[in-house]
Amino acid sequence: MAPQFANIFMADLEQCFLNSYPLKPRVYFRFIDDIFMIWTHGLDALKKFYQDFNSFHNTINFTMEYSDNAINFLDTTVKIRDDHLETSLYRKPTDSRSYLQPSSFHPQHTFRSIVYSQALRYNKICSEKEDRDKQLGELHQTFTQLKYKPCIVEKQITRASHINRGDLLQYGPKTNVSRVPLVVTYNPQLKCLQRIINDFNPS
The missing domain is CATH 3.30.70 (Alpha-Beta Plaits)
Incomplete structure (x- = not known):
């Protein structure tokens, strides 16, 4: 609390x-x-x-x-240029970019989501396309050096960068979901659970 x-x-x-x-x-x-x-x-x-x-x-x-031209706030740098505000990504000097290692025992969609969510954050923060592309290029290099699969990194960054930034800045009501989630400890051998659930509950 x-x-x-x-x-x-x-x-x-x-x-x-x-x-x-x-x-x-x-x-x-x-x-x-x-x-x-x-x-x-x-x-x-x-x-x-x-x-x-x-x-x-x-x-x-x-x-x-x-400052009369630029200031950092949380993970964003706010700048004044030509009498309007621009935003860019800010990283503290202590930021070690410690993302989940791809050798970790997690389902594959977790690694895809990590890349996608970070790229989406960059897309949302960076107001200028040139700056955004530069930051996404550095993000691509970071995940590649961590031994993430290059095809996954490329696909998720491309997917996030194609989303209109204006849509990201709008928050609408969440869609109500009536389904009941089944939460279990992750294990690759449990992949058959999804098929069993679909067989008994096609809806």
């Missing part, structure tokens, strides 16, 4: 402070303890805002990074 409690506490703290402060950020987003803001009142006012926010509670201390 720690993240939930932290979210509730921070939501109350920031609401009390922002409601009482005369200058407001143009944009204010928070994910647990990481905050992204767009500030339009000048650098001196930003430093004063940071100082006042930092002293608003006696046990909460903030650190601040600011």
